[in-house]
Amino acid sequence: MAAINRLLLAIYTLLSLYSLATAQSYIGVNYGEVADNLPPPDATVRLLQSTTISKVRLYGADPAIIKALAGTGISVVIGVANGDIPSLAGDPAAASQWAAANVLAYLPASSISVVAVGNEVLSSGDSSLASQLLPAMQNLHSALSTAAPSVKISTVNTMAVLAQSDPPSTGAFHSDLIPGLKGILGFLNETGSPFMINPYPYFAYRSDPRPETLAFCLFQPNSGRFDGNSKINYMNMFDAQVDAVRAALDATGFPSTEIVVAETGWPYKGDDGEVGASVDNAKAFTSGLVAHLRSMAGTPRMPGRPVETYLFALYDEDLKPGPTSERSFGLFKPDLTATYDAGLSRSASSTPTAPSAVPKGKKGTMGWCVPRDGVSDEELQADLDYVCGTAAMDCRPIQPGGACYLPNTVRSHAAYAMNVLYQTSGRNPWNCDFRQSATLTSTNPSYEGCVYPGSQ
Numbered sequence: 001m002a003a004i005n006r007l008l009l010a011i012y013t014l015l016s017l018y019s020l021a022t023a024q025s026y027i028g029v030n031y032g033e034v035a036d037n038l039p040p041p042d043a044t045v046r047l048l049q050s051t052t053i054s055k056v057r058l059y060g061a062d063p064a065i066i067k068a069l070a071g072t073g074i075s076v077v078i079g080v081a082n083g084d085i086p087s088l089a090g091d092p093a094a095a096s097q098w099a100a101a102n103v104l105a106y107l108p109a110s111s112i113s114v115v116a117v118g119n120e121v122l123s124s125g126d127s128s129l130a131s132q133l134l135p136a137m138q139n140l141h142s143a144l145s146t147a148a149p150s151v152k153i154s155t156v157n158t159m160a161v162l163a164q165s166d167p168p169s170t171g172a173f174h175s176d177l178i179p180g181l182k183g184i185l186g187f188l189n190e191t192g193s194p195f196m197i198n199p200y201p202y203f204a205y206r207s208d209p210r211p212e213t214l215a216f217c218l219f220q221p222n223s224g225r226f227d228g229n230s231k232i233n234y235m236n237m238f239d240a241q242v243d244a245v246r247a248a249l250d251a252t253g254f255p256s257t258e259i260v261v262a263e264t265g266w267p268y269k270g271d272d273g274e275v276g277a278s279v280d281n282a283k284a285f286t287s288g289l290v291a292h293l294r295s296m297a298g299t300p301r302m303p304g305r306p307v308e309t310y311l312f313a314l315y316d317e318d319l320k321p322g323p324t325s326e327r328s329f330g331l332f333k334p335d336l337t338a339t340y341d342a343g344l345s346r347s348a349s350s351t352p353t354a355p356s357a358v359p360k361g362k363k364g365t366m367g368w369c370v371p372r373d374g375v376s377d378e379e380l381q382a383d384l385d386y387v388c389g390t391a392a393m394d395c396r397p398i399q400p401g402g403a404c405y406l407p408n409t410v411r412s413h414a415a416y417a418m419n420v421l422y423q424t425s426g427r428n429p430w431n432c433d434f435r436q437s438a439t440l441t442s443t444n445p446s447y448e449g450c451v452y453p454g455s456q
């Protein structure tokens with residue numbers, strides 16, 4: 001059995017390393033063009049190819065970008081402007097024309113994955129436009145379903161479509177949106193298209209700017225937030241927000257509709273008084289999110305598979321109105337240098353986390369949960385406090401006099417504690433995620449009189 005575990009671990013490690021070296025199907029980026037200083041399309045394409053980003057979302061259907069991405073394997077989400085919705089809704093011929101000019105003209109050279117009809121329409125307060133959304137989606141679907149069946153039709157929502165999201169298990173759509181949403185969700189379900197939404201932990205922090213909220217939003221050590229209904233202790237805001245969306249979809253009768261995160265990001269700069277906007281925070285959020293997606297832990301309600309996520313944004317948009325933060329989400333500068341190291345580089349010098357992937361359905365076969373190399377004692381102490389305190393696991397063996405007390409180091413005690421939580425919480429990959437500070441191993445960490453749970 002141990003040999004099989006070792007073999008499986010070796011295979012998963014190789015697969016994970018392979019996926020780290022190539023583009024990752026679940027990492028995308030938003031390319032907004034409200035700017036006058038953007039690099040030429042071919043330079044942007046070369047930049048994308050130097051990263052693990054494999055998907056781009058445009059807000060419109062810029063022909064130069066779509067053509068430049070032809071043959072790269074990088075897929076594109078294109079957008080229908082809100083102003084085009086009425087004509088597409090009212091006239092099937094207009095929808096056919098739009099589809100021919102903006103989708104069919106580029107296939108198959110370019111890979112167009114989704115047409116996002118309208119942006120943030122349902123929470124815009126424009127009920128007339130909202131009522132035209134579904135007919136526009138249906139007309140575009142009719143125009144494309146035969147000629148381009150792989151192109152999905154969806155629409156992008158803000159978190160404001162939720163009336164409630166905390167705790168995540170109580171996630172629910174606004175009751176006045178539900179009648180309209182049911183039609184749209186039925187369409188997405190029927191056509192196998194994703195529900196697209198923009199969760200921003202940054203905005204959650206802005207409305208609750210306490211240090212513990214910041215740590216929760218930035219994938220940093222924190223004691224988590226316990227959801228009393230699901231009994232899940234959430235360790236980061238991204239998972240909590242995405243699972244609230246999952247709960248809302250489930251409650252509306254659409255448990256198999258996939259969620260795509262169409263935007264999420266953190267500004268690296270803001271005006272005086274714009275709390276939380278800094279390079280350090282932007283780097284912590286984005287690199288923490290990328291590492292979390294790569295851990296393959298998924299979210300507690302959707303384990304074992306990362307949510308497809310489009311980072312906001314590729315470049316700053318210098319012509320956007322509003323506070324400085326609105327123009328300061330860019331991962332890259334117009335000269336193609338990185339604003340900060342987000343862990344997206346394809347080269348070996350990026351800092352991907354060690355693989356801890358366990359494919360779905362293989363739970364419980366992976367041995368023991370231990371700290372990753374390079375994680376600080378401070379982080380491990382926070383994990384230890386969480387396991388032995390908040391989660392109330394049996395930590396007596398690492399207390400003075402216990403069989404695993406020596407060596408009396410934070411790392412050794414954290415290893416024991418992380419493994420106890422993993423073994424007693426179902427041996428699922430996400431039980432060994434913590435904040436990406438733990439990993440699974442097939443090597444039994446037991447020693448002398450200290451037997452780790454999970455050892456037969």
Ligand SMILES: *[C@@H]1O[C@H](CO)[C@@H](O)[C@H](O)[C@H]1NC(C)=O
Nearest residue numbers: 185186189190252253254256
């Ligand atoms: C979702 O689609 C599936 C497969 O087509 C269907 O069986 C199911 O009834 C649909 N659910 C709803 C709520 O429409």
